[in-house]
Amino acid sequence: MQAFEYAKPATLKEAFGLLGAQWGEADLLAGGTDLLSLMKDYIHKPKRVVSLTGVKELKGIKSSSDGLHIGAMVTLEELLGNAQVRKEYLSLVQAARGVTSPQIRAMGTVGGDLCQRPRCWYFRNGFGLLAREGDGKELVPNGENRYHAILGNSGPAKFVSASSLGPALIALGAKLTIASGSGNRNVDADKFFLTPNDPASREVDLKPNEILTEIVVPPAAGTKNATYEVRQKEALDWPLATASVALKTSGSTVSSAKVVLGHVAPTPWNSAEAAQALVGKPLNESTAKAAAEAALAGATPLSQNRYKIQLAKVAVKRALLAAAGKA
């Protein structure tokens, strides 16, 4: 990796002063499980690395009336170890467990999971976020795109969002707190993920001088939720498709639904169509299937990844049935 200056502030305030105005000046270091790989591959070459490990404000999980406040520096293991999370937010538990490496779960943080960069292998091999050759030719459409996006891929971004927690948090209606020297702002988890149109922008709504500080998950209040991952192997592996769902029911019918797919689009994919297909209906195998069909109706596969449509449908169906306790 390129040599850099290392800073370890003790407070957020101190941290803000160390961040840059442009991407590339400074990078935040949380667990480092992604950042270090990016730096070793010279994809990120920050002049300064600002570690958040000393910032106490970013740690811990607190319960309050407006929901569960998860500090950005909470590790995936800590998240899994929290009794309330385990009791009420099955979808988060299943998403975090999907990171099947104990080492990565011990180091990796919730904030880092949401802000991690795409794993697109063209990006990681130095062809830029939008995977282009020197002459500007897009590499993904005629290249190796078996793991790329099948939804939301009409623009130049063809990678998939890597975060598994993102879809779960969106389905649960979480809000993110983003702080900078000039104050805090709140963003719906659903609005946090962006599809970039130029290689210099980011996939999340963050400016170079901002820090994601907290994730607030509203009270579960009986919301049935689950995540299902389609993954090829048990050992550490990226899911081929995931779905996180959250359902409210009245009697035996679904009164509201959220269905959010992961690893199928440049952002987590919140499918209003799937939700619509469920509301007012009982949840069973056939309505779950119908929701899955609705979620993928608009899919636009690339040359090698049509199979992911089927996998995403299965993820939606199985997540719904799991949430309803029918799997």
Add this chain to the structure above:
Amino acid sequence: MPSKYDWPAAEKRSLIGKRINRLDGLAKSTGRAKYSYDTNRPGGLTAKLLTSPYAHARVTKIDTGEAERLAGVRAIRVMSPVGTEVQWQGYEIAAVAADTEEIARDAVRKIQVEYEVLPHLVKEEDLSKAGNRTKPSGENTQGNPDQGFSQADVIHEGFYGANVITHCCLEPHGQVAEWDGDNCTVYASTQAVGSIGRELGKVLAADPATANVKPSNVRVITQYMGGGFGSKFSPDRWGIVCAQLARQAGKPVKLMLDRDQELLMAGARPSHFAKVKVGAKKDGTLVAWESESWTTGGMSGAGAAPIPYVIEIPNRKTRNIAVSTNTGPARAWRAPNHPQAAVLTMCPLTDLAAKLNMDPLELFLKNVSLSPRGDVYRAELLKAAELMDWKAKYHAPGKGGNGYLKRGVGLSIHTWGGRGHDSECRLIINPDGSVQAQLGSQDLGTGTRTVIGIVAAETLGLPLSGVQVQIGDSNYPPSGGSGGSTTVGGVSASTRRASVKALDKLLEAVAPGMGTTADKLVAVDGRIQVQGDPSKSLTWKAACAKLGTKAISETGRQPARDEGNLGDSGVGGAQMAEVEVDTETGIVTMRKMVAVQDCGLIIDLKTAESQCYGACIMGIGSALYEEKIYDQQTGRMLNADMEFYKLGGIGDVGEIVVHMMTRDYDQRGVIGLGEPPVISPPAAISNAVFNALGVRIPTIPITPDKVLAALEKGGMA
């Protein structure tokens, strides 16, 4: 003719054939074992390589000036001067040795190289796109294929294949080189302690900077090594440059490949694809075979899968085409060409059985007589069937259950040679009772050290702890490289002979004092005693003390005419796999693998079984996950990492049941085992998936996209 060197009879063995823990297990599991990668010499430098980002290019300019000026840089070597035609991504361009790894990496990036980019080919599965990169590579006809097919009642035709994979050695290639005058010591991660030093020495002698170096000046040390699988037999360009950098800098230099370099250039298993046609009589008797195959081994040669494999179908015609691609060159991969041959043979035979409405087990039992060891295969197949509960689990293809999860079973058989290589063992018995067995051999993790200890201890009537095994150093007597599963046969024989000879010497020395002659004495339970009369005995220590000041040092050799027949060549094995396929996702889950294997006389049952477990795990990886994924647009390998170059973990391999054929096989002596059990898994697993689904996934790895595509094509999705 019986000989005193012969292996002891079954009832007399105290160690041989038992389950014995490996001697270095504790050192390895506690991290005390030092691999080449762990070797840090005082004042040592770290070297890093600059490699080509292009698959095919000509070097037009190299400027090392800026790198040389970087503080901490001690030596730079250009490995591919201007004009060099680079034939694959990862090809070595230059190397830098510096005070730290960080400086070396920075310096590598400061070397400016310009290339003229040339056209490349990096994919070969679709032969129609290979253009002028193909050339015939072997054609063979036996019997009369046309006539054979005309006699067939059923003919099956299909396409099958295995893609290029890599070795994925846990410890990458590399070494530490240290000079003392004109002597160079190399701590190398190698499978050939005895030969890479000489090879390296020859290259150095041809270099003006090291012209005084004789091949014998290079000493190689490998105490522990983290896997080679056939890819670590050469000093390699990085080994040569490492020694040169060390010489130039006047300091020890460590150069280990990075993981991406390891995957890119340090070893690939050739692909092999084939269109196969095979015919049988109604009763399953195989009568004819025809195949058109193609393969790539990168730019340097190609694979040559021996097909049809094991079963020598009487009328057959094979034609093979080699495709040269701009990808990292092929190296021997554990049982070179055989896993591919098993896929290209056992899969079509299983499909043919389906056409015949036959259980493939029946088809194989019927035809194994067409192999050189029909009876062995019959016994092994029946044993495997029993352990798999094949009769209960087998069903017609596609009848694997009514739900979306379908189960299936499949089988494959394999063969290998494994005759012991040339080996010399020096066995030393010291007056203090200590014993050393010295061989210039190496333990790749296969248990070589332990096997040598067992043979020596057994022969000398000592516990295993009574023998110090000294290997992994080219200063010890020469023993062959560990390839072709030849090590266990070689070192067991030489150690046995050396031990018998040394013991003879000891018995001669103590016999007079015991009032008897050497031929009446035996060594058992740590004592030297008169045969049949335990009351007349000496402890081992007391016996050795009689040597006075002079140690016994005896050499045993393999081969050695007139010194017993201690080994053989040729083994068989049968494997069965049980899988569960999720037909909604195309994901294949391993349920069970049964590996039945013969390898003659087994020295250590535990490390032998361990080879089979490891082989099954490795084979499962290649069947389901592994693939070198290249992008034809850029010529780059996109998954030169351990993230998308996928390997299975403990949760992915299912239950593995190993059964070693023993007793009746002992008389053949010791035969190699490292490679054969890795041959069958992909074929057996592919056949199990076929049994579950009723459709064939033509190529390995069997990934979800292929499974779903095959189900769709078969009208089942």
